[in-house]
Amino acid sequence: MEIVYHGSKESGLKRLEPRKSTHGTYVYATPEKVLALHFSKRCGDDLVYDIGHFSIEKDGPWELIENVPGAFDKMYSNSSSIYTLPKETFKDLHTGFCEIVSEVSVDVISEEYCNNVWEGILKAEKEGLIKIYRYPNKPTGFKHDGSDILDKWRRYKNVFKKEFTRNDFNRLIYLHPNLMQKVNELAEEFGYDYRYEPNDLINIFQDRIERQLRDLDHEQYIDCAYISICSFFPELIPKIDELYQYYKQAIMEQEATQKLK
Structure with missing residues (x-):
């Protein structure tokens, strides 16, 4: 068999x-x-x-x-x-x-x-x-900056007629902040009025934290995004770190509450 x-x-x-x-x-x-x-x-x-x-x-x-x-x-x-x-x-x-x-x-x-x-x-x-x-290593033929994902989105859009929402783009820029300029160009190419500046990452990061705290099982990759945003936009570190420390404390409190239950 x-x-x-x-x-x-x-x-x-x-x-x-x-x-x-x-x-x-x-x-x-x-x-x-x-x-x-x-x-x-x-x-x-x-x-x-x-x-x-x-x-x-x-x-x-x-x-x-x-x-x-x-x-x-x-x-x-x-x-x-x-x-x-x-x-x-x-x-x-x-x-x-x-x-x-x-x-x-x-x-x-x-x-x-x-x-x-x-x-x-x-x-x-x-x-x-x-x-x-493991990040940032890639096989031969992959783009070092990770912009292969943008080529995938072009294929999804042009071949499969997929439409991307503001939330889709928010998540893309949140996980790949190094691609900000290319993401802006992609949004314009697709005919969307989405455009991002570095400071937009603060609100997006906060939104993802709130989503994670509402639903711990739906992974938002907070730790991953924290590393990336701080690496590529060091000027944002004070505010991003403040939000991150709030998140870590909130997670500890939620875990403590779960243990008591």
């Missing part, structure tokens, strides 16, 4: 049900166990990481790129389970990332618990299954 793998933050599942996602309502799986481990992460999108075969040797290990400082510490800080599934109901929709999908429920053959996903990723690297590029 051919098998495939599914990674999940949920443990103890005996049957996987189709869930609505980008491409439809499916159970997702992959024939590559290391990818199932990656997909079991607690958070992350292409603003903070890239994964793929980017080198000339396409049959080499998967390459995992950290696009903002400290993102992997947030993404992979959870435990997870890797489920082994029968392949028979799965088909390839060519979604990328070596994913296959099933339109029907799938019974679990076995479950492998992973206490720490990041430790699992590091183990996979030692086994030659994945190559990790």
Whole structure:
């Protein structure tokens, strides 16, 4: 019997049900166990990481790129389970990332618990299954300033007709403040009236802090953005640091309250 793998933050599942996602309502799986481990992460999108075969040797290990400082510490800080599934109901929709999908429920053959996903990723690297590029390192062919993400947005806009909101641009500039000038040019290219100055990062940073404190499970990458903003706009450090210290104190108070409960 051919098998495939599914990674999940949920443990103890005996049957996987189709869930609505980008491409439809499916159970997702992959024939590559290391990818199932990656997909079991607690958070992350292409603003903070890239994964793929980017080198000339396409049959080499998967390459995992950290696009903002400290993102992997947030993404992979959870435990997870890797489920082994029968392949028979799965088909390839060519979604990328070596994913296959099933339109029907799938019974679990076995479950492998992973206490720490990041430790699992590091183990996979030692086994030659994945190559990790921690920020700011990148494979050959990637733009050193990280502006590859802007090329992706152009493709999303021109090919898939995606519209980007002010919030989308706020998050882009918040995580990649070094791209401010290029982001302004991109917004103008798209016909949006969004334009950013360095001081705008203060309000955006404060907004992300408020979002994080309202919902601790929805990662806002506060620590990552703090490092980036302070690195590229040192004149903002006094105000950004004041907000950051407020955030750290608020997190400590929330954690203390949770312990009391």
